[in-house]
Amino acid sequence: MSALRITVNGREHVLSAPPETTLLALLREHLGLTGAKLGCDVGDCGACTVLVDGQAVNACLMLAAQADGRSVLTIEGLATPDGLHPLQEAFERHAALQCGFCGPGAILSAKALLDANPAPTGAEIRDALAGNLCRCTGYTKMITAVHAAAQALRGAGAEMPPLGLTASPSIPLPGGEKGGGLS
Amino acid sequence: MVLDISRAADMRGIAATADGLRIGALVTHSELVRSPLVREFAPVLAEAARTIGAVQTRNLGTLGGNLATGVPSMDSGPALLALEARVTVAGPRGTRTLALGDFFVGPRRTALATDELLVDVVVPAASLGKPASFLKFGLRKGQALALVNVAAAVRVDPDRRAFVAPRIALGAVAPTVIRAPQAEAFLEGRPPTSEAMAEAGRIAATEARPISDFRASADYRRELVSVLARRALAAACARAQGAQ
Ligand SMILES: Cc1cc2nc3c(=O)[nH]c(=O)nc-3n(C[C@H](O)[C@H](O)[C@H](O)COP(=O)(O)OP(=O)(O)OC[C@H]3O[C@@H](n4cnc5c(N)ncnc54)[C@H](O)[C@@H]3O)c2cc1C
Numbered sequence: 076m077s078a079l080r081i082t083v084n085g086r087e088h089v090l091s092a093p094p095e096t097t098l099l100a101l102l103r104e105h106l107g108l109t110g111a112k113l114g115c116d117v118g119d120c121g122a123c124t125v126l127v128d129g130q131a132v133n134a135c136l137m138l139a140a141q142a143d144g145r146s147v148l149t150i151e152g153l154a155t156p157d158g159l160h161p162l163q164e165a166f167e168r169h170a171a172l173q174c175g176f177c178g179p180g181a182i183l184s185a186k187a188l189l190d191a192n193p194a195p196t197g198a199e200i201r202d203a204l205a206g207n208l209c210r211c212t213g214y215t216k217m218i219t220a221v222h223a224a225a226q227a228l229r230g231a232g233a234e235m236p237p238l239g240l241t242a243s244p245s246i247p248l249p250g251g252e253k254g255g256g257l258s
Numbered sequence: 259m260v261l262d263i264s265r266a267a268d269m270r271g272i273a274a275t276a277d278g279l280r281i282g283a284l285v286t287h288s289e290l291v292r293s294p295l296v297r298e299f300a301p302v303l304a305e306a307a308r309t310i311g312a313v314q315t316r317n318l319g320t321l322g323g324n325l326a327t328g329v330p331s332m333d334s335g336p337a338l339l340a341l342e343a344r345v346t347v348a349g350p351r352g353t354r355t356l357a358l359g360d361f362f363v364g365p366r367r368t369a370l371a372t373d374e375l376l377v378d379v380v381v382p383a384a385s386l387g388k389p390a391s392f393l394k395f396g397l398r399k400g401q402a403l404a405l406v407n408v409a410a411a412v413r414v415d416p417d418r419r420a421f422v423a424p425r426i427a428l429g430a431v432a433p434t435v436i437r438a439p440q441a442e443a444f445l446e447g448r449p450p451t452s453e454a455m456a457e458a459g460r461i462a463a464t465e466a467r468p469i470s471d472f473r474a475s476a477d478y479r480r481e482l483v484s485v486l487a488r489r490a491l492a493a494a495c496a497r498a499q500g501a502q
Contacts, residue, residue, distance in 0.1 A: 094260050119401070124314055130288070133314045141264055184313065205400030206312025 077140040084152025099134035110150035110179040121207035124180030131187040150179035165224035171216040181207040278382040283322025302390035306337035322376045335435035336409035339427035341385040349374035362434035391493035406482040410490035414498040431466035438462035459488035
């Protein structure tokens with residue numbers, strides 16, 4: 076058994092788990108935090124994305140022991156008693172999720188992006204979400220929502236952009252066009 | 259048994275040393291992308307790391323892990339091979355240094371003995387700042403393995419207007435990442451014309467030994483080698499001439 080001391084959503088947990096336990100299994104099965112989803116289990120789909128010390132990782136590919144002494148943020152830790160996080164609000168407002176399976180991962184990937192880069196370009200948002208596969212909504216509304224949340228977080232106008240006017244950026248080539256969208 | 263090496267301090271970090279740029283095996287792809295030292299002295303490695311998987315993959319995946327898999331489509335291999343990198347390997351019998359080309363033995367096979375670890379990668383001083391380019395072609399723009407990836411590193415002698423020490427490395431088209439020595443020999447001493455680079459691309463395609471699989475046929479991969487090698491050479495050459 077591995078002895079672990081992990082901070083999850085601001086709360087420290089002292090746990091023991093078999094050494095082969097993934098961070099995802101620890102979160103879901105030991106801590107009951109089922110926001111991070113078990114999708115492909117091989118790092119392709121991103122449904123298990125959580126932030127470890129602020130960085131987006133696939134929790135299915137990380138052993139729980141590797142998170143020892145670190146701080147993990149899951150989707151359950153994003154909202155406060157006062158309300159949803161601006162990213163969650165923007166995803167809701169822009170209907171960026173239908174079935175919602177990819178949502179916790181996509182929103183946390185977007186959070187890691189905005190924490191490091193408060194005014195990302197369309198290309199940067201696409202790159203940040205490239206590891207979060209969505210198979211029902213599509214990405215356009217997510218990109219619009221991330222732009223809107225970025226704007227809200229920057230305090231650039233208390234109002235969210237009106238629905239429909241947040242034109243979706245055209246899809247650029249990777250590493251090519253910077254910009255697009257509302258940035 | 260699971261042995262977690264992720265906190266071995268002497269396998270971390272990026273440092274400029276007398277031998278060259280030393281990169282610990284545990285350095286992640288994201289760290290390579292962000293490293294000011296890599297971006298200044300071996301930017302082609304940051305270019306290659308930038309194409310690996312998605313953010314989540316780059317945040318967890320390490321350079322040492324990428325090389326140790328011995329997977330022929332790895333993206334860090336060609337960039338480092340074009341820069342003639344060496345690797346340090348350590349085990350109970352001591353430490354040894356190998357050329358990266360000798361580290362790759364076959365598909366998913368490396369020179370590592372079962373009780374050895376890859377400790378670091380050194381980009382030799384002679385390759386630091388050498389103009390280079392990395393190109394990858396996959397089936398999608400995001401999170402896709404290479405059908406073919408190519409790195410080229412060249413110097414151009416401004417007086418003789420000639421290629422000096424051109425290096426071309428190919429991924430996903432042989433049992434390991436390989437150099438294209440005939441294409442390199444063809445370019446050595448030649449003026450950097452687009453005709454010469456196109457011919458080098460065609461020669462490199464004959465040096466590739468690709469397989470057909472569900473992602474692409476061997477012929478298609480060979481054609482990609484020809485085109486990507488020409489483009490990578492042209493990009494490296496433009497950087498060489500821009501730097502003069
Ligand atoms: C979704 C996804 C997408 C990917 N896309 C790409 C891509 O586009 N391009 C690409 O090149 N790769 C890609 N990869 C592969 C992967 O990211 C890399 O190979 C990664 O660098 C592996 O590093 P790691 O530290 O996770 O190694 P691990 O997976 O932990 O280890 C890999 C192997 O190497 C051994 N090993 C690791 N480190 C050492 C060491 N220091 N010494 C000796 N042995 C060692 C391990 O024992 C194991 O056998 C992708 C992977 C995933 C999951």
